[in-house]
Amino acid sequence: MSKILTKRSEDYSQWYNDTVLKSGLADYSAVRGCMVIKPHGYALWENMRDVLDAMFKATGHSNAYFPLFVPKSLFEAEEKNAEGFAKECAVVTHYRLKADPNNKGKLIPDPEAVLEEALVVRPTSEAIIWNTYRNWIQSYRDLPLLINQWANVVRWEMRTRLFLRTAEFLWQEGHTAHATREDAEAETLRMLDVYATFAEEYMALPVVKGVKTPNERFAGAEDTYCIEALMQDGKALQAGTSHFLGQNFAKAFEVKFxxxxxxxxxxxxxxxxxxxxxxxALVMAHSDDDGLILPPRLAPVQVVIIPVYKGPDSKPEIDAKCDEMAAAMRTKGIRVKIDNDENTRPGWKYAEYELKGMPIRIAMGLRDMANGVVELARRDTKEKSLVPLENIENYVAGLLVDIQHQMYTRALKFRNENTRTADTWEEFTTMLDATPGFISAHWDGTPETEEKIKELAKATIRCIQLNNPLEDGKCILTGNPSKQRVLFARAY
RNA sequence: CGGGAUGUAGCGCAGCCCGGUAGCGCGCUUCGUUCGGGACGAAGAGGCCGCUGGUUCGAGUCCAGUCAUCCCGACCA
Incomplete structure (x- = not known):
């Protein structure tokens, strides 16, 4: 009714916005470029955060928290990093407001309260963290130092999109210090693996692990690794990055041991x-024209039970059975919600939970109770079936695993079908328009060619895959000799 | 920052061209009947028409400015 989404085939961007807004993940806010993450969206993020946090702890990291503000002079210390982020930094220059003498009821920054040194709102925390690490590290015995922080950062983007690019966003940033190049490189790849594992096992999202070209490298890094995922519209999305920073920050902040x-x-x-x-990424990789499809391992609610009443007398009986069913599932660690709100009817609830992406929906009324079954609908395939009430918790537990698996399989199939090789410029550009996706092609290795391709085809090199096989070929643009293929795509 | 569009009830919109009682759908409140795919009836509540200024007897409507948001580009996770 009022919540019908734009079809993906009509307008993919609009579908994405509709889905995010109407499923209750997020909302626009009064602040330009900033969004409100609503309870459903935040619950999803909390689940992601909890899983990742456990993975970080399991690999020896500890959490800490550093300030939101970075004194400008500190921010400037690592030049490349500073330059890279300079044009998207919010800056605090005053520490007080005062009544505007020319405009009653309005406030202006007090000209007498200018900060001696401007504060940069962190776009990332390397500067403040490395300035701190200098005091923490003296001996090889202090290493490795393995710290992570969960924080918000601000990057003043020209154009924003819900979750994909907002001026303020939530993230985690790990910052580690090591005694040797080898240790640091190993850490970089280890965390890349953590991300890939998380994406594939929890988000049901297949990713390509690779290394960025110098053009796409993080400002201040020696090497930037990434996981790249393919969205349903054939555009690539960088889902995580891991940087080997060499000794750049250590030198900028004099961190010696x-x-x-x-x-x-x-x-x-x-x-x-x-x-x-x-x-x-989760939304764009899995969801459909009826709304979200959430992978069971991250879904805030995995099973929603909807009682179907028939006359006022049926309620206690049906409620009791639903409670029993929910309790049995909870003993299996399944996240269950019973929606016995009497103000909305079952049909409305079906649509609503499909929109919100609950993996499994169970409906039960008198008819089912009499037959000892429930009606079970899975969100990913929209299949409905009658399932015996007896030992339903075991069936559901198994089905959740199955759904998780099938979501991954389906996404992997999609990615494989939309990863192609191109050997000529003609082939390359035709593919980009006709069948968007990853394109594996030869590139002569120069930043100029990369730039030119980006300009002409609006496609970028997403990464050079790890363990990329060497293969002699010719650059699709220049025809110059190339030793390996790289992965191109149009990207978010 | 350039191009395009839009700001009217919580949401989606009409009204503006041609100035004269602010409307429709959804949602919301109450009561009742309902309940197996977004129920129905009845009665209600809800508005600085984005903001500021101008023209006018009179502005949601005309003019100027301004702010915000969305879409498309350049920049980025």
């Missing part, structure tokens, strides 16, 4: 992050 051999050396660094953008 004394080796076993009593020598002063700069430490080696990494940083890695994923953000609320993952929520957007």
């Amino acid at each position: 004394l080796t076993k051999e009593n020598r002063q050396e700069y430490v080696w660094a990494t940083s890695w992050g994923v953000s609320t953008r993952l929520v957007g």
